[in-house]
Amino acid sequence: MALLRTVDRTLDGPWEMIVSGPGACAEPGDLDTLTGFIPAPVPGTAAGALRAAGRWSDREPRPLHGSDIWYRTQLEGQGREILRFEGLATLCEVWLDGRLLLASRSMFLAHEVAVDLDGTHSLALAFRSLAQDLARPHKRGRWRPQLATPGSLRHARTTLLGFMPGWCPSVDAVGPYRPITRRGEGGRPTDIDLRASVEDGTGILAVRLSFPDAGGPVTLHCDGRALGLTETAPGRFEGRLALPGIALWWPHTHGEPRLHAVAVEAGAATFDLGRVGFRTITQARPFAEGLSLAVNGVPVFCRGACWTPPDLVGLPGDRAAYAPLLALAAEAGMTMLRVGGTMLYEAQPFHDLCDEFGILVWQDLMLANFDYPVDDPAFRTALDSEIAHLLDRLQTSPSLCVVGGGSEVEQQAAMLGFPESVWRATAVEAMLREGVAARRPDLVVVPNSPSGGDLPFSTNAGVTHYYGVGAYGRPFEDARRAEVRFASECLAFANVPEPVALREAGLTDPREPAWGLGVPRDRGADWDFEGVRDHYVGTLYGIDPETLRRDDPERYLTLGRAAVAEVMEATFAEWRRTGSITAGGLVWLIHDVAPGAGWGVLDVAGRPKSAWYALKRAFRPVQAVLSDEGLNGLHVHLLNETAHGLDVALTLTFTSAIGKVAAKAERTLSLKPRAAVSLSSAALLGRFFDATVAYRFGPAAHALAHLRLDRADGVPLAEAFHFPAGRDATPREIGLSAALDQDGDGFVLRVAAERHALGVHVVLDGVGRPSDNWFHLAPGGDRHLALTGTGGRPSGMVRAVNGSEVVRF
Template identity: 55%
Template sequence: MFLAHEVPVTLGGEATLTLRFRALHPDLAARKGRARWRPRLAEPAGLRFVRTTLLGHMPGWCPAVHAVGPFRPVELVADAGPLRVRAADLRTAYDGRDGRLTLTLTVDSRDGARPPATVEVAGQTAALAWIDADTLRGDLTIPGVEPWWPHTHGAPALHAVAARIGDTRIDLGRTGFRSLEVDRGPDGQGFALVVNGERIFARGACWTPPDIVGLSGDRAAYEPGLTLLRDAGANMVRVGGTMLYEADAFFDLCDELGILVWQDAMLANFDYPTDAAFLDGVRAEIAQLLDRTQASPSLAVLCGGSEMEQQAAMLGLARAAWAQPVLMETLQGELAVRRPDAVFVPNSPSGGALPFIADSGVSHYYGVGAYQRPLDDARRAGVRFAAECLAFSHVPDGLSDGALGVPAVHHPRWKERVPRDTGASWDFEDVRDHYLETLYAVDPRRLRYEDPDRYLRLSRAVTGEVIESVFGEWRRAGSTCAGGLVWLWRDLWPGAGWGVVASDGTPKAAWHAMRRAFRPVQAALTDEGVNGLAVHLLNETAAAIPAVVTLTALRDGAVPVFRAERAVALPPRSAQTIPAAALSDRFFDLTHAYRFGPAAHDVVVLTLTRSEGAETDAEPIAQSFHFPKGRALPRADLGLTVEVRHGEDGWALTLTTRRFACSVHVEDDGYRAQDAWFHLPPGAARTVRLLPRAGTTKAPDGEVHALNASAPIRYRGNA
C-alpha cells in the first residue's frame, strides 16, 4: 500500500489502464511463519506480513472500513522536453545565525548540453556545478536567515527554493532552516527536543485521517483539522504506526502552521518478518517518505513504530525478544542517509527498564487515565516524554451526539462506539466515570439513569479538567516532562470516542481544555500540600512580558476573603515558580492543609494579565483555579448575564456573573462558541465569539449553561 511505483509506458493512441487489487484475507492465509507473539490490537494475525494500514482492522475502536483501491492519485507524466529532473536532494542546516542549503539535482538531459545553472533561496543565489553528465551540485550560505520555529516559540518562516538550468526554471517548493537535537538530561534518561538551541515542551495529539473511507490526501481534507490543532496551541502531531503515511499536503501545512511532526513507520504491535523481501519493502517505503518530505522542516522524529517492544514485554517474552533490531537498523540507516537533521526513536514506547516505564525515554502514559491513578501520579511517575497519553471516552456536544441517531448513554449503539481494549472487561467510559466520581463526588451510575443530561454535562467537563491538571503539572518549572501527545485527535466515527474532536470536525469540551493547557504564555496552580499553593508562570515566546499576578480566594464563589497581587516579569523562554504564600504579608490557608476549622473559601482564582506601565489589560492572558473543597459546587442562582452583540467580526456574547460560574458553555443550533467550558470568576466580563455552523443563516438563539447554575440563561440575537 505504501510504495509508489513509476511505470514507463509508450502510448500510441487510445490506451486502457487496468489495476488489479486482490482480496487481502486469502492472500494472508497463504503466508507462513510463526510469530513470537500474537497481539490483540488488530486482526487477522497475518497482517504482519503485508504492508497495509491497520485502520479498519482494530475492532476495539475503529470501524471495519478496509483500504481498497489506489491509495494516492495516479498521474500520467509526459516524458518530453529537453530536460527532466529525476531527483532532487535538498539539505538544510542552521547554526543559530546563518542557514545553509545543499542541493544535488539528477537530471536527464537529452541533448547532452551543460548550460550554466544556479540555485536561489531567501534572496541569495549560488552556482550549481556539473559533477557529471546527469548531476549538478551546489552549496549556499544565507547569512542571518530567519529560522523556522514551532509556532508556539516563534514564526515558522519558510523560504522559496528554485533552480535554473539554462532557460529552464525548476520550482523546488519551500523549505525552512532549523536545528534539532535531543536533550537526554543529566541522567541520560530524558527525551526533550531542542529546536534552534531552545528546549521545547512538545504538546499536541496523535493524528487520525480526516477521511477514513476515501483516505483523501489533498489540502482541503487536511487544512480544517490541522488549523484547529494549531489553534489549540499544539506544536506537535504524531502520525502513529496504526495509521498511514499522509500525503505531501499534510507536511506542507505542518510547515506553514509551525507544527512539528512525529512520524511513525507503519509498524505496530506485531512481530514482523525479517526476510530480505520484507526488509527491502520497508526500506523502500521509508526512503520514499523521506525523499518527498526532505525539504520539510516540520518533520522532526522518525519512530520505528508503535508498541512492538511493549507488546512483547507485556506478554511475558524474555528481554532479548523485545526489540526487532534488524528492522530498526533498516529504518535508522535510511534516516541517516536521507534526513540526518531528524531524530530517530526505535519504538514508542521505549527507553526504560521496561519499554513502557514512564520515567525513562519515551512512554505511553496512562497512569492518569486507563489505570485510574490519582491526578498526582502525573508527578510521581516522573514522565519524561509521553508520545501517547490521557485517553478517555470524550463525550461530543449535543449536535454531534445526534449523528449516531440514537439517545446518548443508554442505547446499545452508543455503547458499541465507546472505545475499549480488545478482551478487556472494561471500556474507556468506565475510566471517565472513575474520574467523574473522584472529581465531582457523584455516583455516575445513579446519575446516568436519574439525570442523563447532568451526567453528560459533567462527563464533557471532567476529561478536560484532567487534561488541564496533568499538563499544568508537566509544564511547570522543575518538571521532568518534556512533552505529551493526547490520544487521540479526532474520532473515526460518530460517538463518544477517544478524539478531542468529534468525527464531524466539531471540537469537544476536551479540545477547549487543551487550548487552555497549551497556551505559550501560561499560569497554573498546583497543590503542594502543607507547602500551600504554587504559582507557575511560563513564557515560551521570544519577547519579555511585563505582567501582574493576582490571587483571589472566594467564599460561596462571590465574597473575596483573600487577595494578593504582584507585578512580575516574564523573561523570554522562561519558566518560574512562586510560592503563593510569598505573594502576601499574612498567612492564609489557601489549600486548607492545616484544617483550622472549615475552609473559609471554595475556589482560588489565579489571573495573569499583561501590564504596560500603570495600565493593565482587561482580558487575562491566562487563568487557573484551585478547589479546596473539590469541584462539586452546589447549584445556585449565579447572577449570570448575557449580552448579544453583532459587529464586523460576526456575533459574540458578553458574559458576566456575580458568583463563580463553573464550566460555562453555550448551546446554539446555529453556532458554536469559540471558547467554551471555561470557569468565569465574578466581577469581570468575558466576550465569546460565536462561529456559525455549516448552513447557518439565522441570528443566534440559544442558552448559556454553567455546571453550578440552577438554570441556563436564554439569549436571542436580533437579525
C-alpha cells in the same frame, strides 16, 4: 530523492470501478463479461466510490478485502511518459493494454513505470483479495497481539485501520488512495537531493541534481540569493548555498514558521523545487533520561495529539481534507502531532500544511504490536524501501522532527513476559537509524513508542504511553508521581461530543444499546473508556455516574464532558509547571474515526469537544498554572514561550463560593522571552495563609483560588483555578448571565456570573462555535467569547455545571 510535483499531471480519469469475486478476472480482458461498473474518483478508495454511488452504510461497512476490485480508464498520449503511482492499497496489479506493468504488495510505496504511448490506451488496476492472501499459510510470530487480527497481518504492508475491533470501524482500505500522475521524460531536473541545515546560525542549502538537458549553466535560487551549481559529472550538478541571517522556522507557539521558496534556473527556464525551512532539532538530554526536544536551541514542551485520517472511508489526502483539522490543532496551541504505527503515512499536503502552520510531526513507521518478520529478506527489503521512500519524500519538510520504529511492538512483547532479548526491536531501529543518517540526519530517532526504560513502558525514561491518569484510574497526583518524561500517548477517554453531533448520529440517549457502539475499548478488556470517564466524574463531583445515567442522562453527559476537560487541564498544568521533568504529552486521539463518544478531542465531523477547549487553555504559549505543593502552599507558575518579553499583571484571589475574599495578592512583573517564573502563595501574600488547606487550623477560609494573568494593558492572557475542597457541582442560583453583541462582522457573547461558575458551556442552536467553552468563572468574573461560523445572528443557551439557570441569548 525529492521529486518535483508541480510539473506532474494528475491522471484523474474518468475512472470506473467494479467489485468482483476473488480471481474472477485474471486479466483486464475478462472484465468485459462483468456489469455493474460505477464511477470511481482517483485518488480514492473503493469504499469511497461505493459511498458516492449510494451503496455504502457507515453502520454496516461492506467487507472489501475478500473481493477483487478493478479500476479502469483510458490513457491518451504520444511518446514516452512516466506513470507514478503514489499509493496502491494493497495487492495491486497495473495493466496497460492487457500487459502487466507492475505488481505491488505494499500500500506504503510509490512506484514509477515508463510507458510508450501512441494514441489511446487502456489502463487497468486490479486490487487482489487481501483476505485470501492473509489466509495463506504464514510463519507465525512469537506472540499474537490483541490489537488486530488476523496474525498474518505481520507479513502485510497495509494499514491496521479496519483490522482493530473495539475502537475502529471495519472499513477496508482498498484502491488507488493516493494520486496517479504522468509526466514526460526529460526537459527538467531529476534525482534531486535538497537539504536545508543550520550551521552556527547560517542557513545552508545543499543540492545535487541531474539535468542532462540543461544546455548551460544551472543556478540555485533561495531567499533572493543565488549560486551557480558545479557540473561534477556530465549532467550532474551540485552546490552549497550559504544564507547568513536566514529567517529560521519555528513551532508556531515559539515564533514564525518561516518557509523559503527554492528554484533552479537553466537558460530561460526556471523550475520550482518547493519550499524549505531552516531549523535545528536536538535532544536536550539523553534519551534514557526522557525524550526532550530543542528547536533552534530552545527547549520546546511538545504538546498535541496522535493523528487520525480525516475520513476513514475515502482516505482523502488533499489540502481541503487536512486544513480544517490542522487549523484547529494550531488554534489549540498544539506543537506536535504524532502519526502512529497503527495508521498510515499521510499525503504530502499534510506535511506541507504542518510546515505552514508550524506544527512538529512525529512520524512512526507503520509497525504496531506484531512480531514482524524482520529476519525475512523480502520483508526487510520492503521495509528498507519504505523508510527510504518516506525520508526522500519528506526531505525538505522542517516540521518533521521525530521518526519512530512503530507503536507498542516492544511493549506488547514485554507485557507478555518476554525478556529484553526478545522484545527489544533492534533490527528495525538499526534500519531506521541507517536510513536517517543517509537521508535526514537532522531528525531524532525513537526506537519504538514506548521505549527507553527497564521495561519499554516505564514512565520515567525514554517515551511512554501514559495512562495512569486515565485508563488506570489513578488520581491526579500520579501525573507527578509517575515521573513522566515524555508521553507519546496519554489521556484517552470516551469524549462525549456536543449535542449537535449526537443528534446527527441518533445517539442522544446513553442508555440505548446503540450508544455503546461508539464507545472505544481495548480488545479483550472487561472495561471500556466510558467507564474510565465515569470514574473521574465520580471522583470529581462525588456522584454515582451509573445512577445519574439512569435517572438524568442529559446531566450524565454534561458532567462527562466537564470531567474530561478538568482532567486534561489538571494533567497538563502539572506537566508544564516550573520544575517539571516532563517534556511532552500527546493526547490519544485528535479526531474520532466514527460517530459517538470516541477518543477524539474533535468529533467525526471535525467539531471541537470539551476536551479540545480544555487543551486550548492548557496549551497556551503564555500560560499561568497553579500547583498544590501541600505544606509549601500554592505555587504560581508563569510561562512565556514566545520570543518577546511581556509586562504582565498577576492577581491571585482566595474566595468563598459566593465571592467573599479571604486573601488577595497583586503583582506586576516582566516575563522575559522563553522564560518561566515560579512564585509561592506565601511570597505573593507576604504572610502565612493556608492556601492549600493543608494545615487545617479550623474551617477552611476559602473554597476557591483564582489566578489571573493580564497583559499590562489589561488584555486577559490566562486563568487558573484551584479547588482545595473539591468541585461542588450541586446546581444552585449563581447569577449567570449572557449578552450578545455585534463586533464588526462577527458576534461576541459576554458571559458573567455573580458566584463561582463551574464548567460554563455555550450551546448554539445552529452552526458555529464559541472561542472557548467548558471554562470556569470566578465570582463576579466575566468572559468575552467570539462566536465563529454562525452564518448570521446566533442564538443558543449558556449553562454552568453548578448552576440552576438556563440563560438564553
